[in-house]
Amino acid sequence: MTPFRLLGGLLLSLVLSTGAAQTVADVQKLPLVHDPLVKTPRAALSAADQQAVTTLARTLNARPEIQDLKQKWPYSQGVSLKTVLFTISAPFRSGTPERLTVFSVSEAEPPVLLFVLSGAKGLTADVLEPTINMNICGVQQGYTLRDVDQNGLREVAFTVGCGDGPGGGRALNVFRYGQDRWAFWRSFPVESYFGAEPTAFEEQVKIYVQKGKVPQFYGVLNRKEWDINASFQRSAIPTVTVGVVRYAPTSADTTWRVRHLF
Numbered sequence: 001m002t003p004f005r006l007l008g009g010l011l012l013s014l015v016l017s018t019g020a021a022q023t024v025a026d027v028q029k030l031p032l033v034h035d036p037l038v039k040t041p042r043a044a045l046s047a048a049d050q051q052a053v054t055t056l057a058r059t060l061n062a063r064p065e066i067q068d069l070k071q072k073w074p075y076s077q078g079v080s081l082k083t084v085l086f087t088i089s090a091p092f093r094s095g096t097p098e099r100l101t102v103f104s105v106s107e108a109e110p111p112v113l114l115f116v117l118s119g120a121k122g123l124t125a126d127v128l129e130p131t132i133n134m135n136i137c138g139v140q141q142g143y144t145l146r147d148v149d150q151n152g153l154r155e156v157a158f159t160v161g162c163g164d165g166p167g168g169g170r171a172l173n174v175f176r177y178g179q180d181r182w183a184f185w186r187s188f189p190v191e192s193y194f195g196a197e198p199t200a201f202e203e204q205v206k207i208y209v210q211k212g213k214v215p216q217f218y219g220v221l222n223r224k225e226w227d228i229n230a231s232f233q234r235s236a237i238p239t240v241t242v243g244v245v246r247y248a249p250t251s252a253d254t255t256w257r258v259r260h261l262f
Contacts, residue, residue, distance in 0.1 A: 027218045027244050030208040033145060034157065034172045036190040037204060040141045045087065054081050056101060056116065060125065065261040066114075069127060075108035083107065085142040090154045093177040096120060102142055102156070110134035111160055115175075115182055125261040126182045128175070131254055137162035145174065148215045153177060155185065167194035172207060173256065182258050186251040188219065201225040205245065219245035 045053065060066050061078040070076045087101040098119030105112040105127065113128040130137075142158035149155070153176070161170040170191040175182055192203045205219040221242040 022244055022246070024220055024241055024244055027208050027220055030210050030218065031146075031148075033148070033207040033209050033217070034159070034188070034190055035206050036170060037206075040143060045081075045084070049087055050081060052099075053084050053087055053101060056118065057081065057084075057103075059123070060103075060114075060116065063262065065125065069105055069112075069114075073106045073112055075106045076112070077107060079103040079105065079114060085113070085139065085158065088144060090144060092117060092153055092156075093121075093180075095152055100144075100156070102158070104139055109137060111137055111139045113139065113158070115156070123262070127259050127261055128182075128184075129257050129259065131257050134160070134162065136164045140170070148209045148211050149176070150211055150213060150215075159190065161191075166196045166200075167192075169193070175256075175258070181260055184253070184256040184258060186217075186247075187253050187255055188217070188247070190219075195228060198228060199225060200228050214249050216249065217247040219247065221245055 057079045061080075066078055070078055083104045085102040085104055087099065089097045089099050091097050092100055096119065098117050098121070101116045101118070103114040103116065105114050110130050111134055112130075115126045115128065117124045137160050140159045140161050142156070145155040145157055147154055155174055155176040157172055157174045159170050159172050162168055169189060172188045172190050174185045174187070176185050177183070188205065188207050190205050190207060192201075194201055201223065202225075203221065203223045205221050208218045208220070210216040210218070221244075222239050223242050224237045224239045226237045
């Protein structure tokens with residue numbers, strides 16, 4: 001993977017428009033979607049949730065669709081308590097809360113996820129597979145968003161980190177339920193780093209959102225750069241806030257494919 005340069009590749013392709021939150025101070029008043037500096041720990045499941053996930057995994061692993069996934073992805077051993085990313089009850093496809101359990105199907109690279117909904121409508125499962133080469137990537141965090149498009153339903157977000165040699169990066173991927181299926185909504189680069197003589201850099205983007213039927217996403221880009229051969233500590237280097245990124249309202253990103261299993 002070639003590390004993305006947020007400063008060079010992202011800002012040049014996005015233009016701030018008038019009549020919307022544009023300054024850093026304005027954007028920071030909006031709801032925060034993701035902060036790359038805050039490493040959200042894997043959710044600690046209660047004893048009841050652990051038992052429910054274990055029972056669910058046993059049911060799933062007995063299905064032929066999950067057996068087929070194990071054949072397609074050689075590093076997969078099915079799903080289990082140790083491969084669950086998170087589980088939560090919330091409204092995802094209707095106003096009635098349902099249990100969503102997200103599993104990591106592949107125990108190695110590339111990242112493959114399974115979204116399982118269980119509730120009054122029965123049990124459904126969808127697999128999320130990358131459409132690009134992610135053989136040096138892994139899922140790191142997962143959580144839900146609080147209805148950023150104001151349709152009464154929650155969205156799901158997770159980060160994927162990739163790295164090879166001296167550089168790497170991380171992206172936030174957002175999915176939502178619509179038209180009777182899960183769909184990949186969009187992706188945001190949130191971190192990039194690279195270190196090779198003579199200089200190195202780190203860049204992070206905090207993602208914010210102005211909620212609405214067509215939500216407007218913003219990013220606040222921070223950057224630091226230093227001389228690898230210098231004697232000072234990297235932690236002492238000041239972080240510079242470069243400015244605000246205003247993302248296009250729609251995206252043609254096709255990084256992920258969603259397949260409905262049952």
